[in-house]
Amino acid sequence: MVEPAVNGTKNVIVASAEAKVRRVVFTSSIGAVYMDPNRSPDVVVDESCWSDLDFCKNTRNWYCYGKAVAEQAAWDMAKEKGVDLVAVNPVLVLGPLLQPNVNASTIHVLKYLTGSAKTYANSVQAYVHVKDVALAHILVFETPSASGRYLCAESVLHRGEVVEILAKFFPEYPIPTKCSDEVKPRAKPYKFTNQKLKDLGLEFTSVKQCLYDTVKSLQEKGHLPVPTPHEDSIKIQS
Template identity: 35%
Template sequence: MRMGAGDEEAGAGLWNYNSSSKRVCVMDASGRLGSALVHRLLHRGYSVHAALHNHHEVESYKRQYWSDHENNNSKLRVLDSDPLDYQSIMEALKGCCALFYSFELPSDHPTYDEVMGELEVRAAHNVLEACAQTDTIDKVVFTSSATAVLWRDNNNQHDALPSESDVDERNWSDINFCKKFKLWHGLSKTVAEKTAWALAMDRGVNMVSINGGLLMCPDLSIKDPYLLGAAEMFKDGVFVTVDLKFLVEAHICVFEDISSYGRYLCFNHIINCNNDVVNLATKMSQSSSPHAMEDNGVYQQRISNDKLSKLMLDYDSGIQVE
């Protein structure tokens, strides 16, 4: 494993994905993001190890993707890879030059709590340790969340978010604050990402992270764990969302650009006025906006994705950063 994606001597430029090493691993490939990443990577000419966290989905996944990608059958390998099983992770990574890692809730446990948070942290530890032990891995793209950035106590007051300055990827959510107010999603994402970064720095793993906003998808509901504390995010001007296509392109960009480093806040829309709230509620099949989010004001945006915007400025994705 080699550090170097952010080193000055590396210089700017794109990853040479036309080189002989074009095999990457996507884990969990069955989630919304993972599935979309597999499609996009195959389209860009990569060979992909699609690692699924649920072994019951392997055969159906193969049938679906091989019917959708008749010309890419030889480029796709589908594996059962339990993030709590170190050996299965090693098998999924074998021969790959990179890993795209995300943790999505299993269908039988669709919300966050203390137990699920502990599982996510253990999974992050196992995956980064496995990457450190896999000589072919040159880069890890670790999917985190904006909730690992937003939450912190402001002078021990009830305001959950800082009021004096804009928020960006340099900020970390306060673990004790998340525990106190049972912000399980923010707590899990923060501790898991910190665990991953600690291992990456200790083992010399070249890692970048994507801290995405609320993922907009057809099955989005008011029960999405990201939405806990939505009223506070809204009023503090940091309630951000991201479209799946944009999120995927951001992942590909930070992977292929050799100058990428550290964390990247990723969003392409901010919810900061009442109309935004109503539109969001409509997308979640609600007849009106949730009571906790009702507000007639317009709040100043206080969150920045300038770092990602600059990186993607010359990236050939056809998508604009707001």
């Protein structure tokens, strides 16, 4: 996971320098930002934050490790080659699917609708709409003053809040109502800022709309049974 991420990133930066492109927009991840056990819960996660590589290795979180070292390699190579680089760091991306099959991000929601997940985890997750991620790339690409990293996130929710939203919109599905860990205190959402993208004019789609669009897309792609129009219209109004 790590080697192709790093080498692929370096190759793109080198090719960009040779082609004399004016700007490269690098899609990184929140995984390169927030994995730091030493960060205080009161600290606001922003573009200056980096994941702790030793912590990622010790916990065998190779996804976050790979994202962090790949982005760092991009910055190092861009500096060496004189490439104008801007990075977008999205959180978990939801919304309409382009492809027919489900991906890891969509399974995060689908499992709560099919009955495969009987409980929800005592954990938190940040979310963003795929259309907002796409627009973020356009804005940092087209805005001459854009520079550095851009955290792309709309909300941080506890899994309990996610299932509550899903149950309100789609009560016909077997959405879990119990937490898998009722002994420990409820995990608290971390603080973050998306002000840099807002300053470029991005107006984020609400997380409720994000979850709703995801389920509608799963229905359209045949991954979920579709309720009757009458039932659907009642849910939206409520």
